[in-house]
Amino acid sequence: MFRKILSVVAIAALGCFGAGTVGADQVPVTASQHIQNDLKYLMYTPEGYEDSTEAYPLVVWLHGGDQGGTDIEKVRTSGVPKLIEDGKQFPFLVFSPQNPSEELLYPIEKVDAALEEVIANYRVDPSRIYLMGFSRGGFGAWAMAEQFPHRFAAVVPIAGGGNRHYLNRTNENAAFWIFHGANDDVIPLSDSVVLYERLKSLERDARISVLEGVDHSDVEWAALNDAELWDWLLKQKLAATPQ
Numbered sequence: 001m002f003r004k005i006l007s008v009v010a011i012a013a014l015g016c017f018g019a020g021t022v023g024a025d026q027v028p029v030t031a032s033q034h035i036q037n038d039l040k041y042l043m044y045t046p047e048g049y050e051d052s053t054e055a056y057p058l059v060v061w062l063h064g065g066d067q068g069g070t071d072i073e074k075v076r077t078s079g080v081p082k083l084i085e086d087g088k089q090f091p092f093l094v095f096s097p098q099n100p101s102e103e104l105l106y107p108i109e110k111v112d113a114a115l116e117e118v119i120a121n122y123r124v125d126p127s128r129i130y131l132m133g134f135s136r137g138g139f140g141a142w143a144m145a146e147q148f149p150h151r152f153a154a155v156v157p158i159a160g161g162g163n164r165h166y167l168n169r170t171n172e173n174a175a176f177w178i179f180h181g182a183n184d185d186v187i188p189l190s191d192s193v194v195l196y197e198r199l200k201s202l203e204r205d206a207r208i209s210v211l212e213g214v215d216h217s218d219v220e221w222a223a224l225n226d227a228e229l230w231d232w233l234l235k236q237k238l239a240a241t242p243q
Helices: 002-020 072-077 079-085 108-121 136-147 164-169 189-201 216-224 227-235
Strands: 041-044 056-062 093-097 124-134 154-158 175-181 205-211
Touching: 041 072, 041 079, 041 108, 056 079, 056 108, 056 136, 072 079, 079 093, 079 216, 093 108, 108 124, 108 136, 124 136, 124 216, 136 154, 136 164, 154 216, 154 227, 164 189, 175 189, 175 216, 175 227, 189 205, 205 216
Parallel strands: 056 093, 056 124, 124 154, 154 175, 175 205
Antiparallel strands: 041 093
C-alpha cells in the first residue's frame, strides 16, 4: 500500500513538471554589461628611457596579500617596487598592478587588460615580458601563465601555488624559475613542488630553488636579492614575437 502511494505521488510530481514545461524554452543571450577596469598600478621606467627609441623588456610584478586594496602606496612597500623605492635601478620597465581586493585572488583578466594598455603606451619588447609574483601574487603568476600563455618569456612564482592540470596550456617556449622556502608554514612547499614536477613532465624549461631555513615572510627577499635571478631573467626571450 505504501509503495502504491509513493508511485501515485511520483506520477503526480512528474505531471506537475510536465505541465510546467509546456511552451518553455532555453535561448542564448549575450550579456551587455561592461565591467569597469579601474585597476591601479605603479609604472617604473628605467634611466635613459625618455631619451631612447629602443624597446625595453617588461617585468610584471604581482604583490602579496598585504598590499591589496585601494591604497596604491601600499604596493611600494614590498617586492620589486620596494627595491625601486630603496634606490635599486633596473634596465627594464616594471608594471606593478594592485590587487583591488584585500582577501581575494588577483582578477587576472583585469591585469591582462591593464597590461595591454601598458604595452600600447610604452616601448615594450613583446618577446621579453617577464611575470613575477609572491604569495597571492605567486598564485596570480601561475594563473596568468596558464590563461595568457602567449605573453610571457619567463615566469617566476615565489611561494605561490596553482592548478597543475592546466600547466599544459603554458607556453612551450617560456622558462620557469620557482622559489619556495623550506620552512614556509603559510603556503606549503609541496604546492610549488607538484607544479614544478608537472612542468618537467611536460618537458618545459623549469627550475626550482628550495631555500633551506627560509619561511614565508623571508622568501620574497631571499629570491629578489639573488643576483643570478636577474641575470637569468634578462636572457629569456621568446623565439618569435607573440601574436
